[in-house]
Amino acid sequence: MSDFLKIQGLEARIDADGTPKEILKGIDLEIPKGEIHAIMGPNGSGKSTLSYVLSGREDYEVTGGSATFKGEDLLALEPEERAALGVFLAFQSPVELPGVNNANFLRTAVNAVRRARDEEELDAVAFLKAVRAETKRLSMSDEMLKRAVNVGFSGGEKKRNEVLQMRLLQPSFAILDETDSGLDIDALRIVADGVNSLRGPDFSALVITHHQRLLDYIVPDRVHVMAKGKIIYSGGPEVAKTLEKQGYTQFLEAAA
Amino acid sequence: MPAVTETRETVEKLAKSSYEWGFETDIEMDIAPKGLNEETVRLISARKEEPEWMLEWRLKAFRMWLEMKEPEWAKVSHPPIDYQDAHYFAQPKKKPGPKSLDEVDPELLKTYAKLGIPLHEQALLAGVEGAEEQKRMPVAVDAVFDSVSVATTFRKTLEEAGVIFCPISEAIREHSDLVRQYLGSVVPAGDNFFAALNSAVFTDGSFVYVPKGVRCPMELSTYFRINARNTGQFERTLIIVEERASVSYLEGCTAPQRDENQLHAAVVELIAMDDASIKYSTVQNWYPGDDEGRGGIYNFVTKRGACRGARSKISWTQVETGSSITWKYPSCVLAGEGSVGEFYSVAVTNNHQQADTGTKMIHLAPNTRSTIIAKTISAGKSDSTYRGLVRMQPKARNARNFTQCDSLLIGDQCGAHTVPYIESRNMTARIEHEATTSKISEDQLFYCRSRGLSEEDAVGLIVNGFCREVLKELPMEFAVEAQKLLQISLEGSVG
Numbered sequence: 001m002s003d004f005l006k007i008q009g010l011e012a013r014i015d016a017d018g019t020p021k022e023i024l025k026g027i028d029l030e031i032p033k034g035e036i037h038a039i040m041g042p043n044g045s046g047k048s049t050l051s052y053v054l055s056g057r058e059d060y061e062v063t064g065g066s067a068t069f070k071g072e073d074l075l076a077l078e079p080e081e082r083a084a085l086g087v088f089l090a091f092q093s094p095v096e097l098p099g100v101n102n103a104n105f106l107r108t109a110v111n112a113v114r115r116a117r118d119e120e121e122l123d124a125v126a127f128l129k130a131v132r133a134e135t136k137r138l139s140m141s142d143e144m145l146k147r148a149v150n151v152g153f154s155g156g157e158k159k160r161n162e163v164l165q166m167r168l169l170q171p172s173f174a175i176l177d178e179t180d181s182g183l184d185i186d187a188l189r190i191v192a193d194g195v196n197s198l199r200g201p202d203f204s205a206l207v208i209t210h211h212q213r214l215l216d217y218i219v220p221d222r223v224h225v226m227a228k229g230k231i232i233y234s235g236g237p238e239v240a241k242t243l244e245k246q247g248y249t250q251f252l253e254a255a256a
Numbered sequence: 257m258p259a260v261t262e263t264r265e266t267v268e269k270l271a272k273s274s275y276e277w278g279f280e281t282d283i284e285m286d287i288a289p290k291g292l293n294e295e296t297v298r299l300i301s302a303r304k305e306e307p308e309w310m311l312e313w314r315l316k317a318f319r320m321w322l323e324m325k326e327p328e329w330a331k332v333s334h335p336p337i338d339y340q341d342a343h344y345f346a347q348p349k350k351k352p353g354p355k356s357l358d359e360v361d362p363e364l365l366k367t368y369a370k371l372g373i374p375l376h377e378q379a380l381l382a383g384v385e386g387a388e389e390q391k392r393m394p395v396a397v398d399a400v401f402d403s404v405s406v407a408t409t410f411r412k413t414l415e416e417a418g419v420i421f422c423p424i425s426e427a428i429r430e431h432s433d434l435v436r437q438y439l440g441s442v443v444p445a446g447d448n449f450f451a452a453l454n455s456a457v458f459t460d461g462s463f464v465y466v467p468k469g470v471r472c473p474m475e476l477s478t479y480f481r482i483n484a485r486n487t488g489q490f491e492r493t494l495i496i497v498e499e500r501a502s503v504s505y506l507e508g509c510t511a512p513q514r515d516e517n518q519l520h521a522a523v524v525e526l527i528a529m530d531d532a533s534i535k536y537s538t539v540q541n542w543y544p545g546d547d548e549g550r551g552g553i554y555n556f557v558t559k560r561g562a563c564r565g566a567r568s569k570i571s572w573t574q575v576e577t578g579s580s581i582t583w584k585y586p587s588c589v590l591a592g593e594g595s596v597g598e599f600y601s602v603a604v605t606n607n608h609q610q611a612d613t614g615t616k617m618i619h620l621a622p623n624t625r626s627t628i629i630a631k632t633i634s635a636g637k638s639d640s641t642y643r644g645l646v647r648m649q650p651k652a653r654n655a656r657n658f659t660q661c662d663s664l665l666i667g668d669q670c671g672a673h674t675v676p677y678i679e680s681r682n683m684t685a686r687i688e689h690e691a692t693t694s695k696i697s698e699d700q701l702f703y704c705r706s707r708g709l710s711e712e713d714a715v716g717l718i719v720n721g722f723c724r725e726v727l728k729e730l731p732m733e734f735a736v737e738a739q740k741l742l743q744i745s746l747e748g749s750v751g
Contacts, residue, residue, distance in 0.1 A: 055706050056702075056705070056706065057702050058698070058702070059698065078705070079702060079705035079706045080705045080706075080708050080709060080710055080711075082706075083705070083706055083707060083708035084708055088706075089706050091703065094703070095697075095699045095700055095702075095703035097700060097703070097704075097717070097718060097721055098721055098722065099720070099721030099722055099723070099724035099725070100717055100718065100720070100721035100724075101721075101724075104717075105704075105707075105717065108709060108713065108717060109704075109707035109708050109709060112707070112708040112709050112710070112713065113707075113708035116708060148721065165707060169707065169708065
């Protein structure tokens with residue numbers, strides 16, 4: 001199943017105050033079904049851009065290459081169509097929605113996705129049951145469901161809320177964009193457990209991180225090193241450890 | 257509450273297209289000739305079998321109106337209105353009470369069905385004999401069907417509590433003293449151009465009287481419909497709540513689709529005595545005109561409440577999504593010591609709609625308090641203005657006001673304006689004003705869409721969140737309807 005997620009020569013740019021700025025300069029990446037891959041790289045290497053382009057953010061212009069998911073041209077789909085197809089992005093900085101009740105937001109999202117996947121919608125009771133089971137697993141208080149989406153949430157609460165959404169939406173491919181940033185060690189464990197429990201033959205993930213720490217808990221099948229808009233090295237989980245000890249320099253030099 | 261559920265489900269079913277309620281009912285009508293003069297006023301008064309004092313009151317208002325000029329200060333524009341080119345009176349011809357729904361004019365029933373009125377409620381509205389025994393609903397409806405209340409439901413339950421809820425024309429005949437004492441005491445006939453016009457030619461509306469110590473046992477509700485071609489509708493509503501009494505009144509509006517603009521100039525007067533409270537909620541969804549701005553209702557309304565008694569409270573909540581032009585400032589005159597005025601408003605404009613709306617809080621007495629929460633949403637090429645006055649009079653010691661005006665813009669061709677007037681003549685009074693203007697951000701839209709929501713659903717969700725502080729003030733059944741309306745009103749406003 002090598003054609004699960006297939007990215008070839010992907011190039012993308014963003015409009016930076018009137019001048020286009022190339023950010024992705026030819027990404028090649030394949031993530032087979034059931035595998036978890038990690039991307040590591042210095043700031044500004046294009047990691048977050050890759051996650052936005054894959055999930056459909058409009059600010060980025062794809063100038064070359066392709067990305068297919070389950071055989072479909074991912075780049076031709078609207079963000080909500082990608083979500084229905086099974087793509088999920090856990091945001092690095094989750095967005096606040098003032099006045100929008102979190103539980104209502106979650107239920108609207110879950111049912112929108114279920115509708116699109118020809119699954120039966122959850123009524124209020126069934127939804128509450130499902131969401132309570134998940135909040136318990138993530139050590140979240142019920143009170144967080146009553147608050148406005150991400151408004152006044154601490155950094156850790158926001159990240160847990162992202163993982164909560166991921167678990168409820170049941171994606172087949174999740175992108176976690178620096179989900180570990182701002183988490184203490186306990187929260188990190190809880191979040192990692194949330195991801196690991198989805199692990200299975202029908203779930204793949206792309207974990208974007210700065211630190212090897214998260215990869216102690218979510219052990220990746222492959223680790224890719226990204227710099228200057230390209231993937232410059234790929235290897236097994238041991239790459240993360242090497243990076244942590246020696247930094248990016250040797251990879252950058254080897255690629256040069 | 258099965259009736260509420262039923263109503264809600266019907267509303268949900270109805271809320272599908274951009275304006276499904278654009279239909280016209282073909283019923284035999286009794287129509288006055290076009291034009292406005294003293295004869296028109298006399299004819300209306302005669303048809304309503306009004307006492308002599310009422311006719312005199314109308315004529316006086318009419319003569320004042322002749323001397324007045326249409327106001328031009330509002331930030332709205334429209335072609336001049338020809339007041340002689342409209343009918344001022346239209347009513348369905350009366351038939352003897354039908355025995356069952358089968359005998360009711362099917363056109364009337366169709367109208368009710370499109371409005372989403374539950375079947376057993378329809379029977380009551382249509383005056384089916386014996387239908388009143390089946391009443392088991394928590395909402396009383398006084399349907400104003402083109403200037404004439406076809407029927408008033410739930411009167412018995414209300415009568416047992418001592419509450420009077422009836423068409424104002426009936427109140428003028430049967431509760432003449434009460435009407436004479438209070439009519440025009442909050443909004444004088446000569447208050448403004450449209451109030452004077454209304455005073456001269458109003459044809460119907462509702463009257464509510466809640467006696468001392470009585471909490472009205474149900475929400476009072478009125479459906480207003482404008483149904484005859486070119487009849488400006490001039491409702492007059494008068495609500496009097498005595499000491500320690502309370503009432504919640506719901507007003508909902510829909511209108512059939514039209515090519516010509518229709519004038520609507522209502523007057524609402526509220527009076528609250530010591531420790532009384534009045535909650536007045538409006539969902540206004542009149543025909544806003546088409547995408548090009550043709551047609552639609554001109555909604556020029558004067559709404560004012562008088563907190564006459566100590567610790568009395570008047571609360572206005574409105575959700576305004578309809579009409580091509582809205583000109584409306586539900587206000588509170590806080591004359592009783594420690595009285596409270598509240599104004600919660602959501603105004604949505606889309607396409608070419610114009611809204612100039614807000615409130616006036618006039619603090620006359622010590623320790624009076626007022627709260628204003630105004631949410632304005634503009635989309636398309638529409639223009640929306642919040643215009644509010646907070647006035648602290650010399651005797652208003654320790655009076656307080658808090659005002660919050662938030663504007664949300666959708667797209668880049670609409671406008672939102674905030675015009676607060678603040679006048680304080682008392683050093684101890686405290687006035688706070690907060691205002692924000694924002695756009696729905698790309699971040700918010702993308703976040704929602706990446707969770708599977710369509711762009712329109714995302715906008716609906718964000719807009720409803722923006723309005724939450726106001727929507728939570730609405731009675732439950734209205735809140736659901738209002739959320740639907742917000743979404744319908746903004747359909748096609750993004751992308």
